[in-house]
Every structure is written in structure tokens, then in C-alpha cells.
Amino acid sequence: MTAAQPSVVYREWSSDEGFAAGVSEGVRGTGALTIAHPVGRETYADPYGAGTKAWDYARWTSPEVSVGFGASQLVASWTADTPHGSWLQVEMRGRTGAGADTKWYVMGRWAADDPGEGGDIHRASVPGQGDADGDVDIDTFVAVGSLTSYRLRVTLYRLPGTEVRPVLRSVGAMASLVPERETVPVSPPGGAEGIELDVPPYSQEIHKGQYPEYNGGGEAWCAPTSTAMVLAYWNTGPSRQDMSWVDPSYADPQVDHAARNIYDHNYRGAGNWPFGPAYAGRFGLNGFVTRLRSVTELERFIKAGIPVVTSQSFKADELPGSNYSTNGHLFVVVGFTPSGDPIVNDPNSPSNAEVRRVYPRADFENVWLRGSSSGGIASIMYPPGHALPPNIPGTDPNW
Template structure:
């Protein structure tokens, strides 16, 4: 449920994280809070990001590319696509990869897919999901996103978009989130790579995964015990979305609504990656931090009419050689493990001003970057809803942040995780630290 930018665990149940066909139960942080079973979030993330992973799926016209990605070997069909946002109708060759069936381990109520890929001009991709429900039925294939790195103004071939109108008796795709009417017990993902007929461009799928979850109805969330990242602060650059107010209003009315791409830009820059001078040549040279304008344009969802589509942001980071995915975390103690591993985390939350002392604003949905923790365990946050780059660093009370991030009226712990391939993830997220 991609939120408009500034818009509307340490639990005993393990967080399930897996690659390929091997599902692994992550070990919660020590000092877990004792809560009733009804109050325990359940989250399972599964990702394919290596040659071995992809070999477990079904390939139709795709082949390995490099150390662990997929590209088109030969088309298996041709189709037409009428771009609803002004790109006209074109004919495309395609090939596809379908994952094996992934058992979730519980009845999930929501699923978010995410991916990283290269889509040079003349190509794009589509990610779909099909589930098996607790009622014993298979769902149809739902489109979770149509992705192109560039929009047609920059030479791209389609307008990247979520797909509306997919509601049926099994569920609905709410922008980027499948919401099940009958809980999902397993699922498959399918990725279709498209290229112009007669061309030899290589769209490349580098990783794809999905987070399935079942969240309790919670109006208040207890504060978690300290997780060991106290006193660590990562040197993440500070970017304000507010200094971009009024810039390029065709992308969700300009910078005032760009908290998601601004947060993503901070993490990309932390890893010393980002757009080149040539990439940024379209941005007015008088604008500070042009990489934020670039990220807003290149995460913009033409259906949603915003730059806050959750998986589109890690997908944007992927064009700079980063792996990335969307998941849910269950406690701040669990988030601390990423900080200990040197990985800043983008989180999504909503709150009233009085609920977050020091914020000074209310929001129906906002994203910012957790960059560290004070010695007493309060999160240090780069908050793009600040008047200047110099004012971006904030410290928010741990209990307040945990509550507004994890409660069911907020995002339920949504997080973007973006990092270079080969960089080790924390021990409680095993087996995702592979190279491509």
C-alpha cells in the first residue's frame, strides 16, 4: 500500500527469511518481549538472487547472465502492450521465469513483491504473483508492477506503473500490496522480460522476492529491549525533501511529497553510488541535491501518481548495483541488527505530531532513514521532512517510534533494505548475503 510521501521482532515467532528453496527461520534478538500469540506478527521473506536460486524455477526463453542473473536467450512469444499513459501501442517479444511454489508457513493476509533489474532502452519487465489460499484454491496471476528504469521522456519505452482494477474474490492489489480475502498459504512469482522485436537489448533480472505477512490488530505496540546497536551512527548523507518544493510538479507535485525517493537517495549515496552527471543533466542546474529530483522521476508510478511505491524504490537503487527488497520487521531490536551490520534502513510510518516528540508535524504516511541509535537506545533518524539538509538529523524516542511504525494503523513495520551485493546481512537474516 504505497503511501503518498507525507500521506494517507524480537518476538518468539520466528521471522522466516529464505533464498531459493531453502527457508530459514531467523533467530530473534535476545531479550525478546513476552507477548500473547495473537499479538505476534508473522513475516516471511523469500528471495532469488543467484544462479542456483533461479535454476530452481521454470525458465521459458531465459538464460543465466553473469554470476547469477537472468536475461532473454530467445523469445517464446510476442504480445502487444497499450501504454495507458501516452506511450502508444507497441509489439514486444518476451521470455519469462516462474518461481517454484513457496510455502509461507502460516496464513498470510498480505504480500509485497520486490526486485532489482536492468532494463536498457527497448526493454522492460513485469512481475506477477499467484497464490494458493487457505480455502484450497489457486488465485489468478496478479500484476505486482510493470517496471522500466527510465520513463519515455528519457528514452524509456513504457511508463512504469502499478496496475489498478485487479480485485476479485481472492483479493486485491492495493498499488504494491496484495491484500488477501482468503489467507495465502503459498505463492509463486513470475517475471516476464520484454524487448522490441528484432533487437538484441538485454533486460536483466538480478533479484526478485516477496514478503508475506500476517499482522495482529494492534493500536499500541510495546517497546522492545535494546538490540546492541546503541552508540552506533552510520554516516548517511542528509537530504531534505522540502528544499525541492515546487520542483517538477508533474511528479507528485514536487519535493514536498518526495520523502520516499529522498530517503532512497540518502541510502544510495551512503553506499557511494548514484546517478552520473550525464544522468542528472536534465535537472535544473540551480537545484541543490539533483539526485533527489532524479530519484523522484525514476520511482514515479504513473497509476499511483506518486513516487512512494514501495518496491519501485529498491528497484531504483538496483540500477546502481545495489541489491534491495521490501520487508516487514517486527521490533526496533530487530532493526538494530541491520545498523550493527552497517546497513541503514528506510522505514514507513504514520503519526500525529503529539505522538512523535520533536517531529513537529503529522502525517498519514511518511518515510525516513534510521541511521543509528543513541547510547540509550533511541533511534537516530535522517528525516527528509526537514527545512534544510543541515536540519535532517533527528533523535526520536524509541517507544514512540516503535509504536507509530509497527501498529496496525500504520505500515506494520515496512522497511526498505538496500545494500551492495556481497555485503553481509545481519545474522538474524541468514543466507541473503550472496553475490549475484
């Protein structure tokens, strides 16, 4: 790894052995955690209109993870089942480069359904957490100095007097240090040349104006549209009953369903990075957010049969063939041409038929990895038992 590349480490807990390494307070399970008995009760006033309720809770705290460098950012992600009458909160506490422990920062409050669907809280990021050590910018902890280690804490909530069992199946975090480079060199071929995965193409633009309470489709729905494409590739997603609330005249109602159930009521949008994999998790997929360091690494996922959602910002002339500019946009990398250019399902297209694009490798790599963009953010969603490519620091905790 050269000095110009991002430093990235991802760590996940999703097994008996992994969860046993942490501290359990009232939780138990085999390969996942649920409430065995409450260890406390809290009152939560939902700031978005769901009222004030008391909640019993149990929690799990991870062991301390040494990052191995001075991380400037951290993104947590998780998969869980939150039946009606339950929800969860994910927090992070770090150790600074000066050796001091930070407070606990809330990385997200998650419920699979919103109150209109029988859920109990509005899923949301939490604003106003900034202090001398850092702040949470919607989905990303941004350190004032650096983090050398961290712990995660997950609190499972349920209504008092009930036996509702929220289930935590996985939780992890990606810590990184992204160089402030504006030009990223093109990476060598990674062996996925000529491979194209059969990912169904969905356009976000055909949903423009739909459900303004969830940001109204169009350019605001790149994340749910990309997530819906990946779910369809894995032959899973919402049932007809799940989507019965969607106007029957709307095409691809699974996109509307994803938008409603990824929507962050604090951010007022559907672009919260970990909410996409968390949504995929309700349909049984594993999922997490990380950073990759090159298109070569991305190719290894395509070789493994895993499409990758990437986040990037660019002007139209910086990504030939895009014909638009964006301050932040997600799409799905589904393959590579024989010459190594990425094949992308870009939801910012007028119709489903026009979603498939080919972008020049060097230009795509530059606008994805540079410091002023996302620094290589990628969402990985895949079925349990489907092997990830090994020896990639952004996905392999053993690297």
C-alpha cells in the same frame, strides 16, 4: 516470537541455484537472468501515452513457496537492468486458505527510464485487479481471506528484432500477517547503541514545487529523498550526465532524479514501496522490501552498517520531536543513541542541516509497527557481498 508480533517470511531468488529451482521459458544467465530467445509476442498499449507496441518476451516462474501461516498481505520487490527497448513485469499467484489457486496479479511494471529519457513504457502499478481472492493496493497484495503459498512470475520484454537484453538480478516477496494492535511494547536493546552511520542528510522540503509532473517535491518526495540518501551513503547514484535534465539551480539534483525514476504513473506519486529498491538496483545495489518485527531487529542492520528506510504514519503528538502529522511517510534510520533511541534522517525537514532527528524509541516503535501504520515496513538496500544480519525472518530465507 509472541502471538502479538507480526508473522513474516521473505524469500528471494538471486543466484544460479535459486533461479534453477524455478521454471525458465526462454531465459538464461549466470547469477542473473536475461532473454536467451523469445517464447512469445504480446502487444502492450501503454495507458499513459507511450503508444501501442509489440514486444517479444521470455519469462521465469518461481517454485511454490509455502508461507507457513495464513498471510494477509504480500509485497514483491526486484532489481534489474532494463536498457532502452526493454522492460519487465512482476506477477504473483497465490493459494488461498481454502486450497484454491488465485489468478496472476500484476505487482508492478518496471522500466528504469521513462519515455522522456528514452525509455519505452511508463513504470506503474496496475489498478482494477480485485476479485474474490484479493486485490493489489498499489504495491501490496491484500488477501480477502489468506494466502498459504505463492509463486512469482517475471516476464522480460524487448522490442522485436533486437538483441536488447534486460537482466533480472533478483526477485523476492515478503508475505506477512500483521496483528491489528494499536499499542506496541518497546523492544529491548539490540547492540547498536552509540552507533551512527554517516548517511548524508537530504531535505525533501527544499524541492517543494519542483517538477509537478512528478508530484512537485515537498511532502510527496519522502521516498525518493530517502532512497537518494541511502545511495549516497553507499557512494553510488546517478552521474552528472544522468542528471543533466535537472535545473542547475536546484540543490541535490540526485533527489529530483530519484523522484522522476521512482514515479508510479498509476499511483501518481513516488511512494510505491518496491520502486525504491528497484531504482537502487540500477546503480548496482541489492534491495528489497520486507517487514521487521521490532526495533531490536532493526538495530542489527545498523550494527551491520546498513541504514534502513522505514514507513510510518502518526499524529504529531505520537512522535515527539516530529512536529508534523502524516498518513504515510518514509525516513532513514541511521543509528542509535547510547540510550537506544533511533537516530533518523527525516527528509520532512526545512533544510538539510535539520534532517538529523532523534525520536524516542518507544514512540517510534509504536508508530512504525502498529497495525494502523505500515506494520514494520522496511526497505533494505546494500551492495552485493555486504552481509545481512542472519536469523531475521523478514530477510533471511533460511530462518
